[in-house]
Amino acid sequence: MKQFEEKTLNSQTIFTGKIISLQVDDVELPDGKKAKREIVKHPGAVAILALTNDKRIILVKQYRKALERSLIEIPAGKQEAGEPPEKTALRELEEETGYVCGTLEHIQSFYTSPGFADEIIHLYFAKHLKKKENPLQVDEDEFVELMEVSLDEALQLIADKKIYDAKTIFAIQYLQLQAALTSK
């Protein structure tokens, strides 16, 4: 789909960082007028809805500097260069939770902020979990606290605004939908 395509007249890289980079593009609009587009480039990420064998959702609490607060999220992390998303998912699950999984299914991929960023998140469903001895360790600048909650407890955390993150709310709603469809 290339409808209403905006032709790039010029692209200027403003910043190249460890995680994101920023560019400003001059574009020609479909009516011939010109505009500027501010674009954040991101390597892509995965998120994992991990369900323990007693049907508890694994959540990770961590400080998010961009928000100046802690958030409760499902395990997630960005892809390394060239890393297929399934591999990122298995690595992040082990690093952040200490679990490995027997099955990993793709649920959905989506762009998080298409108005200004190209970040895509690949969401996976990890089941048949097993605690690993000597798991991979989280990155040295990451500090996380693990929680395991039931679906009802997760819904209460959303109602209480302790879960406030799009991918996490989507994943919990997905579980709620599966439960509703199964019990029909």
Add this chain to the structure above:
Amino acid sequence: MKQFEEKTLNSQTIFTGKIISLQVDDVELPDGKKAKREIVKHPGAVAILALTNDKRIILVKQYRKALERSLIEIPAGKQEAGEPPEKTALRELEEETGYVCGTLEHIQSFYTSPGFADEIIHLYFAKHLKKKENPLQVDEDEFVELMEVSLDEALQLIADKKIYDAKTIFAIQYLQLQAALTSK
């Protein structure tokens, strides 16, 4: 929740644009070590799940320069300075679709990319829609095409990867969940 708080040692503004700005913060981690955080500041946005009186979902197709492709999304837009989100929702609904609504309910708010941005989206449910004569016009650099689809058609667009946007997939899944809960 301030657990694992990262103390700001220095904050440098790299870029201030029309929509986003970028800063790099030097922080002190909970273990006393230092790290850098790349942070995109965004004014916040709204998105609207708008259901016509014959239960069709209003969708907007537009080119997203960050992705170099067109996406199909629910109507959305960023908040003007000081604008309450309900007002943004009513304005964007009218500008992008030509509809005004009889009722507007808040569904959920969420951060879209807490790892690197402070963008929050407030999602609303607009019902009892009425076409307006001489509606507000979209911004002059916006080109959109309207679609009205049933829930089943929307689910098919997701399966076909024509809908690939987090807030839109969340909103459609929300409708699907409501339908499943009602039919139990």
